[in-house]
Amino acid sequence: MSSEEKQIIKNVDMSDEMQREALDTAKQALDKYNIEKDIAAHIKREFDKRYGTTWHCIVGKNFGSYVTHETKHFIYFYIGPIAILLFKSG
Numbered sequence: 555m556s557s558e559e560k561q562i563i564k565n566v567d568m569s570d571e572m573q574r575e576a577l578d579t580a581k582q583a584l585d586k587y588n589i590e591k592d593i594a595a596h597i598k599r600e601f602d603k604r605y606g607t608t609w610h611c612i613v614g615k616n617f618g619s620y621v622t623h624e625t626k627h628f629i630y631f632y633i634g635p636i637a638i639l640l641f642k643s644g
Contacts, residue, residue: 559634567628576629580638608644
């Protein structure tokens with residue numbers, strides 16, 4: 555998968571700095587891994603390290619979601635055809 559794709563933020567409730575980190579971390583994961591589960595695990599681990607536990611990450615091309623998240627800890631975005639949902643809860 556390539557991280558050089560167009561980036562589109564669909565829904566967000568987090569600081570601008572954290573948004574940039576989410577996009578940058580996702581790009582790194584897309585460059586490093588080909589399997590969606592591995593991409594999600596990389597992003598989740600990085601955010602757990604940087605911002606404390608417990609982060610959740612879902613990566614894919616076709617999924618629905620309805621989640622509860624901590625205030626200022628949610629982003630849903632696309633890099634090319636890949637959707638990424640990242641949020642903190644728990």
